[in-house]
Amino acid sequence: MATTNLNISVTNKRMLKRSEAASYTGLAVKHFQMACPVRPVELKQGSLLWDRHDLDLWIDDVKSGSVTDTRESILDRL
Template sequence: MSYPLACAETFDQTINRKADRHMGIANLNISVTEKRMMSEAEAASYCGLPAKHFKVCCNVQPVNLGGKALRYDKRDLDRWIDAEKTGDVDTSREAILSRL
């Protein structure tokens, strides 16, 4: 038996209609908290750099949060990236040596 074109329903529409009727509609609440402090590996990834290259070229000082927990502040990393983009990088001898 064929149905008139105006009444035709696609297979997906039929499945979705039946699923909605039997399963109801589910809502998913997801809360994402952005980290501010990052490990060295996370900071390197955030900056889009390999860890070895990050150690050499990034002059952002990590924050000691107690014990061996050195963390990089996302805001400091953002300022460093912005300075790199504008060319405001300190090129003094001391600054270059401190990055090595």
């Protein structure tokens, strides 16, 4: 019986497109847009990307209960 070796290298991207960021957080894109306070970065003109590290910090804040939405913060995201 012949054997074959397969070497696979997987690199996690740090910067995510909107749909990828939504999927990463477990939210639908529509809900992600409304709920996520993390501001995207425009590394290339016309291309908005979300930093995975910033998303992690936001999720950690939500888990710890330190995120409290004010009327102003909600309106800023709209």
